[in-house]
Amino acid sequence: MAWTGTAREEHSRKGMRYPSDMTDREWDLLAPFIPPAKTGGRRRTTDMREVVNALLYLASAGCAWRLLPKCFAPVSTVRRYFYAWRNAGLFETINTLLVMNLREIEGREASPSAGVIDSQSVKTTESGGPCGYDAGKKIKGRKRHILTDTCGFLISVLVHTADIQDRDGAVDVLKAVRGRL
Numbered sequence: 001m002a003w004t005g006t007a008r009e010e011h012s013r014k015g016m017r018y019p020s021d022m023t024d025r026e027w028d029l030l031a032p033f034i035p036p037a038k039t040g041g042r043r044r045t046t047d048m049r050e051v052v053n054a055l056l057y058l059a060s061a062g063c064a065w066r067l068l069p070k071c072f073a074p075v076s077t078v079r080r081y082f083y084a085w086r087n088a089g090l091f092e093t094i095n096t097l098l099v100m101n102l103r104e105i106e107g108r109e110a111s112p113s114a115g116v117i118d119s120q121s122v123k124t125t126e127s128g129g130p131c132g133y134d135a136g137k138k139i140k141g142r143k144r145h146i147l148t149d150t151c152g153f154l155i156s157v158l159v160h161t162a163d164i165q166d167r168d169g170a171v172d173v174l175k176a177v178r179g180r181l
Contacts, residue, residue: 132161
């Protein structure tokens with residue numbers, strides 16, 4: 001897509017509270033994926049758009065849960081929805097459907113037939129979870145394997161200990177997406 005004046009205006013974040021907040025058009029795409037409130041019990045009072053905005057803020061700022069600004073829903077509420085959606089596979093479903101739609105817009109088959117896998121080793125501390133030692137890069141930490149299609153759209157990300165060989169990590173990534181595409 002060429003960044004014309006019209007495209008820049010259409011994707012502008014001016015006037016938004018945070019640059020990570022969703023536009024109305026983005027929310028219109030995402031809203032149908034958000035699970036409805038459970039029947040019975042207390043009515044849902046949390047604005048789901050604000051929960052998603054809070055998650056986008058955390059992801060773009062790279063900050064801890066406790067640093068979430070007070071203008072969003074309470075941290076415990078945002079965290080509860082995040083874990084529920086993650087465990088239900090909602091994020092993978094959204095990503096898969098958006099990638100398939102984007103591929104069709106690009107004039108390609110919805111499901112990719114080829115992809116690119118890459119890995120990156122990152123230093124971590126032991127307090128943050130499991131870590132290993134990548135002898136090739138001399139890094140103690142974790143390794144992420146990323147699969148994109150040939151258009152560059154993200155298909156999958158897997159995070160392992162850094163001692164996983166690339167050939168083994170690639171197999172795991174392909175197994176993870178096998179049922180989705």
